[in-house]
Amino acid sequence: MPHFEIAIVDSNILAALGLQPLLTDIIPVAEVHIFISFDELMAADHGQFVHYFVASRLYFEHAAYFREPSRRTIVLVNGDLQISGVPTLNVCQTEQALVKSILSIHRKGHPQMENVKGQGPHGKSPSAWAGLSAREVEVAILLAKGHINKEIADLLHISLTTVITHRKNIMDKLHARSLADIILYVVMNGLVDVGEL
Numbered sequence: 001m002p003h004f005e006i007a008i009v010d011s012n013i014l015a016a017l018g019l020q021p022l023l024t025d026i027i028p029v030a031e032v033h034i035f036i037s038f039d040e041l042m043a044a045d046h047g048q049f050v051h052y053f054v055a056s057r058l059y060f061e062h063a064a065y066f067r068e069p070s071r072r073t074i075v076l077v078n079g080d081l082q083i084s085g086v087p088t089l090n091v092c093q094t095e096q097a098l099v100k101s102i103l104s105i106h107r108k109g110h111p112q113m114e115n116v117k118g119q120g121p122h123g124k125s126p127s128a129w130a131g132l133s134a135r136e137v138e139v140a141i142l143l144a145k146g147h148i149n150k151e152i153a154d155l156l157h158i159s160l161t162t163v164i165t166h167r168k169n170i171m172d173k174l175h176a177r178s179l180a181d182i183i184l185y186v187v188m189n190g191l192v193d194v195g196e197l
Contacts, residue, residue, distance in 0.1 A: 022099060051073070136166050143167065
């Protein structure tokens with residue numbers, strides 16, 4: 001499996017520390033480094049970084065560097081700011097929305113790294129890979145699409161208690177810490193397209 005490095009360049013260390021595990025979960029073949037200043041990045045950058053996640057202030061201060069075609073830069077913004085010619089990532093959104101945005105950027109930039117639709121690692125079906133039952137996969141997909149427990153119960157014609165049990169089992173089997181991990185599972189295993197979320 002390919003290995004590559006990603007740089008997060010942000011003087012807000014808490015924001016960088018929050019983004020780092022999300023990127024590691026979404027792109028497990030990447031090693032994610034944090035730099036709190038442009039100078040710190042320059043001391044460590046020897047052309048090994050495939051992507052740069054850069055705070056907007058640092059991007060504009062060093063635009064000539066980050067706009068070079070060889071650098072794949074994603075600008076970290078607060079809100080829906082769009083910058084012509086460069087992808088942006090709104091860091092002021094819920095964890096689930098942030099995961100969806102990162103997945104969308106990742107899919108656009110690395111379609112060759114997607115698993116075959118409906119297949120997990122080593123060609124196994126996603127349910128076989130994680131040990132999820134067919135019903136748990138259905139519940140996981142509906143959770144990822146934003147449905148609440150009551151809606152899932154109604155859609156699948158099962159009791160609310162059963163949905164809660166399935167949700168707990170899904171969290172346990174996936175070793176999920178939050179709903180964001182379930183979203184990652186269903187998208188990365190081709191069960192749902194990012195555009196459907």
